[in-house]
Amino acid sequence: MTLFDILRLGFGDVVEIGLVAFILYQLYRLMRGTIAVQIAVGLLALFVVQGVVWAFDMTVLSTVFNYFNQVFLLAVIVIFQPEIRRLLLVLGKNPIVRRFVTSSDQSEVVKETVGAVEEMASTQTGALIAFQRTTGLRSYIETGEPLGADVSRDLLLTIFYGQNPLHDGAVIIGGRRIEAARCILPVSTSMKLSPQLGLRHRAAVGLTEQTDAFVVVVSEETGNISVSRDGALISNITTDELQTYLSNALSVESPSVSAPSPRSRVPA
Numbered sequence: 440m441t442l443f444d445i446l447r448l449g450f451g452d453v454v455e456i457g458l459v460a461f462i463l464y465q466l467y468r469l470m471r472g473t474i475a476v477q478i479a480v481g482l483l484a485l486f487v488v489q490g491v492v493w494a495f496d497m498t499v500l501s502t503v504f505n506y507f508n509q510v511f512l513l514a515v516i517v518i519f520q521p522e523i524r525r526l527l528l529v530l531g532k533n534p535i536v537r538r539f540v541t542s543s544d545q546s547e548v549v550k551e552t553v554g555a556v557e558e559m560a561s562t563q564t565g566a567l568i569a570f571q572r573t574t575g576l577r578s579y580i581e582t583g584e585p586l587g588a589d590v591s592r593d594l595l596l597t598i599f600y601g602q603n604p605l606h607d608g609a610v611i612i613g614g615r616r617i618e619a620a621r622c623i624l625p626v627s628t629s630m631k632l633s634p635q636l637g638l639r640h641r642a643a644v645g646l647t648e649q650t651d652a653f654v655v656v657v658s659e660e661t662g663n664i665s666v667s668r669d670g671a672l673i674s675n676i677t678t679d680e681l682q683t684y685l686s687n688a689l690s691v692e693s694p695s696v697s698a699p700s701p702r703s704r705v706p707a
């Protein structure tokens with residue numbers, strides 16, 4: 440008699456256990472370092488209290504918990520909306536599907552952007568530039584001023600010039616076009632980010648936590664260049680490194696520069 444016979448486990452059960460373990464592990468990875476962990480612990484504590492209430496047959500509290508249970512599923516969806524979104528995004532990043540997505544040549548976009556960022560870094564001009572990849576950014580584009588212009592170094596410099604009314608907020612680039620300027624991005628609440636980081640950098644991370652966008656930040660305070668992807672921030676990179684990261688993100692054949700070292704990588 441094998442262990443499987445004793446436990447009465449079939450092949451389907453083993454697959455199911457594996458899948459549940461995988462989903463729970465992915466959920467843990469998505470929630471790690473976010474406020475959702477504390478909320479999950481709070482919900483767990485509520486379940487323990489509920490168990491005690493039922494065990495001792497406390498009628499008043501049982502009624503209260505019955506009401507709570509009716510809205511529980513809805514509350515979980517609302518509370519964990521960012522995590523659920525990220526989980527679906529991870530599942531949606533199927534490499535087989537992505538093979539069928541044709542990418543236009545973005546080398547001009549990379550060249551113009553790197554040129555503008557280099558200039559803005561040297562003049563300490565703050566900038567926030569988001570590149571749409573497979574996740575649509577329409578809901579963020581709609582928060583800004585629509586532009587629909589080709590990406591160019593000079594236009595990016597003009598937008599982020601301090602006296603320009605469009606300089607506040609983020610520019611969103613889709614394909615070869617600047618879709619909009621002055622866009623509002625979601626701000627990350629990750630506790631893994633340095634408390635010194637301001638809203639511009641947190642907005643960059645916030646967007647890449649929720650979508651597969653690639654975001655470039657120029658700090659107004661230091662002139663440092665940072666990039667964010669998949670909820671992580673890589674700070675203080677050179678323009679050569681930016682070129683490599685951006686080329687990779689936009690699937691452009693990268694020029695031969697040495698691979699950037701992930702020195703200030705901060706997972707969010």
Ligand SMILES: Nc1ncnc2c1ncn2[C@@H]1O[C@H](COP(=O)(O)OP(=O)(O)OP(=O)(O)O)[C@@H](O)[C@H]1O
Pocket residue numbers: 565566567606607608609622623624625626636637638639640641642657658659660661
């Ligand atoms: N949610 C947001 N979406 C888009 N842009 C934002 C958002 N929040 C702040 N910003 C931009 O960031 C600017 C404020 O940056 P702040 O000084 O707080 O950030 P920082 O990360 O310290 O950057 P810096 O190093 O440039 O000062 C705002 O003027 C605005 O342009």
